[in-house]
Amino acid sequence: MGSLIGELDERRAAVRARVEELEGEIAVLTARLEAERSRLERLTVTRETLEELAAEGVAVDVDAPVVQEPVNEGQVVGVQTVVAWREGMSSADLPPVYRDIVDVIDDAPGPVQAKQVVPRIGLPVRTSKIEGTRGKLKRLVERGWLAEATPGLFAPSARRAPNDTAD
Known part of the structure; x- marks a missing residue:
């Protein structure tokens, strides 16, 4: 045995x-x-x-030569930083487009899809905009601002109350 x-x-x-x-x-x-x-x-x-x-x-002019200017070490250009949610934070702590997305999700009666968020943040309903917004929604989930209990359906995170405001 x-x-x-x-x-x-x-x-x-x-x-x-x-x-x-x-x-x-x-x-x-x-x-x-x-x-x-x-x-x-x-x-x-x-x-x-x-x-x-x-x-x-x-x-x-698409035929113009591309000139790349040197970027200082450690300098980040054109990136919006989405901070991880912590107690006491509100959507006001996010970059504008992310703030708009969180506010739309907070105001929704239930979980929503990316294609429902796009027109509410003022973007045309096109595949590229929906996919870009979906990426932002996923980033907000990773950082604790939102939850995705069912794939593709986003809601406020259980860790924070919708429309949290910092005192």
Whole structure:
């Protein structure tokens, strides 16, 4: 009987090691996926900005050489920082677009989807805007501002009361 238990323990240890290995691979792939989603969002916004400029009659010279100005070490350009929620914080502590999203979610009668948030924050209902907003919603979930009990449905986090105000 001892050899059977020993065999089971060996198999269990091997499977446990494989599970840990796969979890590590998933973490790496998840980080790569987030980086690519971020890149896709930036490219989409850039294209939309160029289209808006063209629609306004601003001449956009696509053949002009691209000049990259050096950025100081540690200096971040064009990034909105979403801080993790802590006791006493309110949506006023967020960058404007994130504040608008949290306020819309707080005012909703129940969980909402990204496509329901987009028009309420003043964006046109287009796939690129919905996906960009979904990314922001996911970021707010990661930082504790919102909850996603069901995939794709966002609600205020149970840790904070909707419309929290700092004293």
